[in-house]
Amino acid sequence: MALSLRLPSPITASVASRRRPPPPLSRTNPNQKPSLQGTSSSGNAVLQCEHFQSCSGCSHEFALDRPSVLQEVSSFFEERGVQDFSFESGRLWGWRCRAKLAVRGSPDSPLIGLYQEGSHNVVDIPLCKAHHPNINAAVNLLKQGITTLNIKPYDEDSGFGELRYAQMAVTTHNTSLPLAERYLKGKVQVSLVWNSRNEQSQNAEKLNSLMEFLWKNGGPNNNTHLIHSIWVNFQTSSSNIIFGNRWRHFLGERDFWEHVGGIDISLDPSSFGQANTQAFDSLLRKLQKYVPYGSSVTDLYAGAGIIGLSIASIRKCRSVKCVEINKESKQSFEKSLSRLLKSVDGSISWHNTDASIEPLHWLEGSDVVVVDPPRKGLDPALVAALKAAACFSGKTSKSAQSSVLKVKEEKRPWILRARKAAVQMDSKTACDRSETWPQTLIYISCGWESFKEDCKSLLADKSWHLEKAHAFNFFPGTDSIEVLAVFKCGPRVAQKKKKGKKKTS
Numbered sequence: 001m002a003l004s005l006r007l008p009s010p011i012t013a014s015v016a017s018r019r020r021p022p023p024p025l026s027r028t029n030p031n032q033k034p035s036l037q038g039t040s041s042s043g044n045a046v047l048q049c050e051h052f053q054s055c056s057g058c059s060h061e062f063a064l065d066r067p068s069v070l071q072e073v074s075s076f077f078e079e080r081g082v083q084d085f086s087f088e089s090g091r092l093w094g095w096r097c098r099a100k101l102a103v104r105g106s107p108d109s110p111l112i113g114l115y116q117e118g119s120h121n122v123v124d125i126p127l128c129k130a131h132h133p134n135i136n137a138a139v140n141l142l143k144q145g146i147t148t149l150n151i152k153p154y155d156e157d158s159g160f161g162e163l164r165y166a167q168m169a170v171t172t173h174n175t176s177l178p179l180a181e182r183y184l185k186g187k188v189q190v191s192l193v194w195n196s197r198n199e200q201s202q203n204a205e206k207l208n209s210l211m212e213f214l215w216k217n218g219g220p221n222n223n224t225h226l227i228h229s230i231w232v233n234f235q236t237s238s239s240n241i242i243f244g245n246r247w248r249h250f251l252g253e254r255d256f257w258e259h260v261g262g263i264d265i266s267l268d269p270s271s272f273g274q275a276n277t278q279a280f281d282s283l284l285r286k287l288q289k290y291v292p293y294g295s296s297v298t299d300l301y302a303g304a305g306i307i308g309l310s311i312a313s314i315r316k317c318r319s320v321k322c323v324e325i326n327k328e329s330k331q332s333f334e335k336s337l338s339r340l341l342k343s344v345d346g347s348i349s350w351h352n353t354d355a356s357i358e359p360l361h362w363l364e365g366s367d368v369v370v371v372d373p374p375r376k377g378l379d380p381a382l383v384a385a386l387k388a389a390a391c392f393s394g395k396t397s398k399s400a401q402s403s404v405l406k407v408k409e410e411k412r413p414w415i416l417r418a419r420k421a422a423v424q425m426d427s428k429t430a431c432d433r434s435e436t437w438p439q440t441l442i443y444i445s446c447g448w449e450s451f452k453e454d455c456k457s458l459l460a461d462k463s464w465h466l467e468k469a470h471a472f473n474f475f476p477g478t479d480s481i482e483v484l485a486v487f488k489c490g491p492r493v494a495q496k497k498k499k500g501k502k503k504t505s
């Protein structure tokens, strides 16, 4: 099977600018330390993708190892007192291990790819350089199946057609392979979004034939075992929402395991998953260092709880609470937790609720809060709660509590619902510390513009100050960057100058 690399981004890609390589980072202050040493582009990091002109996935062809927003990011943190901002760039091609692709066109000439900028015209991207090579191979196989079996791609105008989208996710964690081969030999979990209500609908025969085709030609009995498993999502809505509520696993291994941040994690196709597995691993390993051993942690916007679980295991946390709005992530959390039980002593829970409803409830009792919101950033209610919590952390807890949380018997329906849907593993040793409030806030952001606003708001009245910041090249070829920022509560305390060493004669 040919290995080629490629890159798209979300189906709803934003307007992309097609820029030339940015100028080298300039140091305006001659006394300033070169905080981004080693990050100037090598000059060889060129996309060289034949779809670049038509596909909305990438906005930059050159300097993939140094996103154009990096200079701004670096200056922003420096102006706010961060001395040692760092930037990490990893794999520049073939980095995308998870892609949602629209299926359009005709059975004879299917198009599988992303929407063109500002339209719903799908651009076929068989040689995408951002995709893990096996995503391209699986897409190629799917196209063959569509043509051979006369499967009708979806037509948005009429609402007719059978196959609407395909989600491809690669697991790079096959422990039967030597470590060095695991990434490139990753297998693909294929999820087909099928335009019918369920598996009994009238076109079910065609769906079965397509799955058999994929399994016969890409499954374990084939020379090249490409397909990890096949899932189907049933979706008949005329809206732009990609997935419906009904998911079914049909072929291959049901559970999809990955290894990031030092732990094994399970991810169902219905749960959020990071696209750049290796860059996410680097971020998690950096993040863990900012969580003191034995802390109590709240992980907001937690998805399947990967961040919370990895901290619980690696930093031996006293307790971890994960809060996530998508109920589909619960099963993945439970599966991952089941593999971790031996390495975790504290209490761990996962709650299905909106983090912006009464957020103080989730912050109370934690030393560290981690937030990883979608691109639009934090909900305003959470920003307000974080600012309030920072004020409480300096005061006696009794007075803080009495002003905000006068809860004797819990009656609020959203809290009760969240408790009902929760997964809870209690600790043998941890004790309740409901009187504490977070001293550390770790903000992970994939939306630079919204991060800036949230950050300014958190710093505005000195309820928090910035201590550390790092950026990661999660989306090479695009304008986006992933940021990890560490805030400490209260105003920055000026550091005393170190006394010079006494001279020895």
Ligand SMILES: C[S@@+](CC[C@H](N)C(=O)[O-])C[C@H]1O[C@@H](n2cnc3c(N)ncnc32)[C@H](O)[C@@H]1O
Residues within 6 Å of the ligand: 272, 273, 274, 300, 301, 302, 303, 304, 305, 306, 307, 323, 324, 325, 326, 353, 354, 355, 356, 372, 373, 374, 375, 379, 446
């Ligand atoms: C960027 S993802 C991060 C997920 C997770 N931290 C990870 O790395 O896998 C953002 C998550 O926030 C969830 N989310 C969005 N709005 C939310 C809200 N108001 N309350 C709780 N979770 C929310 C989404 O469902 C998604 O799983």
